[in-house]
Amino acid sequence: MSNLQIKLPTDTWVPATWNEYLQIIENPGYEKAKGYYYNGKMRIEMPPVGNDHSRDHSIVIYAVHLFASIKDIDLNGNDNCTYRKTGYDDAQPDASFYIGKNADVIPWGTSIIHLDNYPAPDLVIEVANTSLADDKGDKRLLYEELGVGEYWIIDVKNVQVLAFAVENGGSRKISQSQVLPGLAISLLQDAFRRTREMNHSKVGAWLLSQFQQ
Numbered sequence: 170m171s172n173l174q175i176k177l178p179t180d181t182w183v184p185a186t187w188n189e190y191l192q193i194i195e196n197p198g199y200e201k202a203k204g205y206y207y208n209g210k211m212r213i214e215m216p217p218v219g220n221d222h223s224r225d226h227s228i229v230i231y232a233v234h235l236f237a238s239i240k241d242i243d244l245n246g247n248d249n250c251t252y253r254k255t256g257y258d259d260a261q262p263d264a265s266f267y268i269g270k271n272a273d274v275i276p277w278g279t280s281i282i283h284l285d286n287y288p289a290p291d292l293v294i295e296v297a298n299t300s301l302a303d304d305k306g307d308k309r310l311l312y313e314e315l316g317v318g319e320y321w322i323i324d325v326k327n328v329q330v331l332a333f334a335v336e337n338g339g340s341r342k343i344s345q346s347q348v349l350p351g352l353a354i355s356l357l358q359d360a361f362r363r364t365r366e367m368n369h370s371k372v373g374a375w376l377l378s379q380f381q382q
C-alpha cells in the first residue's frame with residue numbers, strides 16, 4: 170500500500186490505515202479524486218462524472234438554495250468539501266449545507282473542515298448514478314458516525330430521492346425534511362422527474378412557484 174506507483178482500485182472500499190489513506194489522497198496523482206475513509210477502509214472516486222450525475226448535482230444544489238432563500242432560512246452550502254475526524258473518518262460528499270444557527274459556523278479561510286473542532290453539516294447529499302448501493306450502505310454509516318443532521322441520496326437511474334434523518338447514531342427514512350422545515354421530499358422527486366423532460370430554467374421556475382405557495 171505504501172508504494173504509490175501501484176494502481177489502486179477505485180469506487181470500492183480498500184483496507185488501509187489512516188496514514189496510508191492520507192498518503193494516497195495527498196498524492197498529486199489523486200488531486201482531483203474524492204476520498205472517503207471509514208472503519209479501517211478507504212474509497213477513492215476518480216473523475217470525470219457524466220452528464221446525468223452532474224445535472225442532478227446541479228439542480229439539487231439550486232433547489233436547496235432557492236428554498237432556503239424563499240423561506241428566509243440561513244444557509245451556507247459546500248460543493249465537494251472535505252470533512253475529517255482525524256485518524257478515524259473522512260468524507261467528501263457531493264454537496265453539504267450548514268443551516269440555521271450553524272449557517273456561519275465555518276470561517277472563511279478554512280480548507281478541510283475538521284470535525285474535531287467544528288460541528289458536522291446539517292445536510293449532506295450524495296448523487297448516486299453508479300454508487301447507489303454504497304451510498305445506501307457504508308457511506309450512510311459513515312455519515313451517521315460523523316453526526317450529520319440529515320442525509321439525502323439522489324438516485325439518478327430510478328429518479329428517486331431517499332432522505333434520512335440522522336439521530337442517536339442511526340438514521341431513519343423521512344418524507345419531510347427536518348433541517349429545511351416545510352420541504353417535502355416528494356416535491357424534490359417531482360422536480361427531478363421534470364428535469365428528464367425540460368431544461369433547468371423551466372424546472373427552476375416550477376420550483377419557485379411551488380416554494381412560494
